[in-house]
Amino acid sequence: MCELFAMSSSAPTNVHFSLEEFSRHGGLMGPHKDGWGIAYYSQGDVKLVREPLPASDSACVRYIQDRPFASQLAISHIRRATQGAPTLRNCQPFVRELGGRMHVFAHNGDLDQQQLRHLPLGVHRPVGVTDSEYAFCVLLGRLTELWLNARGMPSLDERRFLVAAFAEEIREFGPANFLYADSDSLFVHAHKRMRQPEGSWLPGLHVICRHCSGERSSLHVDGLSLSTSGAEQQVVLVASVPLTTESGWRALDEGELIAVRDGKILT
Secondary structure, X not given: OOEEEEEXXXXXXXXXXXXXXXXXXXXXXXXXXXXXXXXEEEOOEEEEEEEOOOHHHOHHHHHHHHOOEEEEEEEEEEOOOOOOOOOHHHOOOEEEEXXXXXXXXXXXXXXXXXXXXXXXXXXXXXXXXXXXXXXXXXXXXXXXXXXXXXXXXOOHHHHHHHHHHHHHHHHHHOOEEEEEEOOOOEEEEOOEEEOOOOOOEEEOOEEEEEEEOOOOOEEEEOOEEEEOOOOOEEEEEEEOOOOOOOOOOEEOOOOOEEEEEOOEEOO
C-alpha cells in the first residue's frame, strides 16, 4: 500500500511537506515504509529527491521540511514495497526525458509482472525491477512517436487518448492508480485500492479543486502546508485518501482519467 499526492496550481505555490506525518493519511504508520520521493517542476526542469529509507530516519526529509519549495506542479510517492527491494532504483517518482520535456510517473498498485512484460518497450528501459517503472517505460513507448513528430507540444486530446488506452490495458493486470505529468499537464488515473485488512476495495484516488480569491491563503493538514503569494490562485490536489474533512473531496471512479493544468481540471 503506497500513497500518492499531486498538486497543480495556476501560480507558483509554496509547499511545506512533512512526509512522516503526511504518510499517516494513507495508513502507513511507524517505520515500515520502504522509500519516498518528491518530483516538482521548476524552470522547465524537474527537481527529484528520492530515498530508499523510512522518512522518519532521513536527514534529507528534515531538510525538505525546513525549506518549503515553490512549484506549480508536484508529485510525491511514499512506498510500501510489493515488488522490488527497498533500493534507490526502485523508489518513485520516476523521471525521463522525451521530446525535450521532463516526464514524471508515480504508481500505486500491484501489477502482474508476467502479463505486464508482454507489453513491448520503446527506447526507454527500466533501471529498477518494479512493475511501476516498467509500466512507465511502456507508456513512454506509446507516446514517443507522437512527441517526436509533433511541431511543439502535441495536442491534449492526442496525449489523453494514448494515456487512456494505456490505462485501460494495464488495469487488466492489477490495481493501476497512477499520476503522470509531461511538463504541460498532469494526468490522473484512478483504479482501486485494497482495504486493510484485505478483502474489499476502496477508491484509488481523490481530488479537490480550490479557488483563492486573491488574498494570501493557505491549507494546513497533518504533514502538508500550502501557501500562496496573494495572487488569484486555483489549485487542484490529488491524494490517495482525502487530506481534510471538507466536503469538496471527490473519489474518482474506477477507470476515470482526468487531465489537469495550472490548477484546473481540463477534461
